[in-house]
Amino acid sequence: MRAVPLDPFDLESYGGHLTVSADDARAAAEMLDGVITRTPVTESRALSTIAGTKVLLKCENLQRAGSFKVRGAYVRLARLSPEERERGVVAASAGNHAQGVALAASMLGIDTVVYMPVDAALPKVAATRGYGAEVRMVGSSVDEALAAARVEAARSGRVLIHPFDHVDVVAGQGTVALEILEQVPDVATVVVPLGGGGLVAGIAAVLAEVAPHVKVVGVQAASAAAYPGSLEAGRPMAGTLGATMADGIAVGLPGDVPFGIVQKEGVEVRTVTEDQLSRALLAVLERSKLMVEPAGAAGVAGIMAAGPGVFAGPVVAVLSGGNIDPLVLLRVVQHGLVAAGRYLKLQVRLMDKPGALARLVETIAAAGANIVAVDHTRTDVSLSVSEVSVNLQLETKGEEHRTAVVERLESEGYEVAAF
Template identity: 80%
Template sequence: MSADDVREAANLLDGVITRTPVVESRALSQLAGARVVLKCENLQRAGSFKVRGAYTRLSRLTSEERERGVVAASAGNHAQGVALAAGMLGIDALVFMPVDAPLPKLSATRGYGAEVRQVGSSVDEALSAARVEAARSGRILIHPFDHADIVAGQGTIALEILEQVPDVGTILVPLGGGGLVAGIAAVLADAAPHVRVVGVQAAQAAAYPGSLDAGRPTAVGLSPTMADGIAIGTPGQVPFGIVAERGVEVRTVSEDLLSRGLLLVLERGKLMVEPAGAAGVAGLLAAAPGEFAGPIVPVLSGGNIDPLVLLRVVQHGLVAAGRYLQLRVRVQDRPGALAALVDTIAAAGANIVQVEHSRTDVSLSVSEVLVNLQVETKSAEHRTSVVERLRQDGFAVDVT
């Protein structure tokens, strides 16, 4: 695949997709030691980059194939992209999604006009069901990442980045099955080979490192991850070939870094992203200052997040950033004991947001009470100093 293939896809997408903006981030620039510019595909139609590849693939179907309809599988973003593209092109669409797919993604996919069936606990299981349906019904399978048209459509992001940030030095790309990073790498190999491309996977769903070591797509067991959009057990043959041939670097990031990245983009950039969409930012947070040549462009690949998941991820991010502390403290069950505990926390400069007493814990003596506290702190260092201050004042503290 070449940059010319991607330019042809860009012509197909002209007037269909949104040319998403880039936003400079002072906060990330200070952390990275280089200019950081966010590519905001979270503001794309249907909330992610996926509509680029979906529309490219569907628009190239023959009339006979369109009549047969299409079938797809997705955790949510590809589902919405296929549903939106199918609706624009007048094609009947059936989408398989995992049983625990986020409700907003389910309702949005149905809202775009697709039929949704829920099956399995992962994208890979949903994809197996979609393949069976394609064989049974004759529908055309629209793979989420393993097709040249899909890769070409996703690669159009790189063309926009080169126009918007012409001196770009590094692009950080969320990586699941590989369609997005492969499309970007294909463009840059021809148009700007000096630009460094780094794919970033969730450590708990990272199929590419082992596959690259093996020299072929290799299945990996998935652990639960908040980044459901990039939780893919096996790389696609088409994107894997491009990633391997172009020597794309792949890194992994922890759940803590994913949540911190999401929180930073939300709080400092005023941009809503899903955990998978924050993977590139998480990769930047994991790197040493100056490690990546600037300008650095993390791709915010999607912004479709369940509000309930957002609440949990934000809290996780606050804990990871040292700005939220949960404590279990034993105190004597006598007047003034709780006041002394509160005074110590106040003197340490922390803010109590929730207090809960328990006198029924089996580990307590008759004269003790257990106090569960949720406390706001200012940094990891401040969090440590609050705990130390409590222990210095004689409190038995467990950090939960």
């Protein structure tokens, strides 16, 4: 089998050009008719209060395969030649693109191999295999998995289906913008999670042509944000990938196609912290009753971090995906509760005598906090013979209550360490 071209600057590998038009997105929408779900838009009163203007959520977390990725994946695969389909395809992803490619390939009858990082969420791996793809686990990031996929494409002749760096993929993602314009005709700002850039670029390309007054904002995880440095340099630059719960947007190098569009259309890029991501996920889950993954909540995090009056409304935040491991969800929710001041961990030293622990519990109850867990130990080397250490996990009602609980304990003479 012959190898496919892998040079990222080879125009043939992009379908002959590096731009995407509104007509490209419209053609993609026709191709996707009956394939994807037209996802709903729902208003969030809680976010509207925070932003000082009307905020709506575009629920791509409710899309087939759990994210917007199936849009671009299906368009890319459907446009392969019969000879390319016969060779099969190879892809790389932390999960959402993997599922999108696997689902699209199953509908089109194309043999698929997907490379995923070794720590990819187990439900995403299982779902990808469930759609019929062969999954190979390699590397610790999407970039390393993508490198392995390129090697496989060169070795076997399979067509590389890039997660974001192809005009067909970007055009497919741009169909989100067409739906937003129909569902929210007066939209003024669209806030979008940003990783490699396919979704942001597709939305920006369509809106720049059809509704140029609409502002597009991309939001990255601060610890994995390659776009700010790339935009400053004027070309895609590899960024440092730190630890982030938002694995779906943890991409170390922007794609040439999406970067060119993001740069040309003047997309504003913001970053959010891990605390902000977890608080956003918790807010969407608690107030809008919607399950999203951390990456999918990045746009909401950007709105919450910005506060009132920053974005012109109506604002549409794209919830890009809802594929989350329940164990990760448990940790993220707990993290979000801590960040929101509704969960407090304390270490308190007591004299080792009868009634000391009971008195501590009574003080906490009087302060209005609920004890979730207690760990009582006498063996810590930092303790004196007459002391015990008590680790407590408490539910609180917010930052003010959290502070009041600590102050109440300290006023009763307890030595408190919060962590």
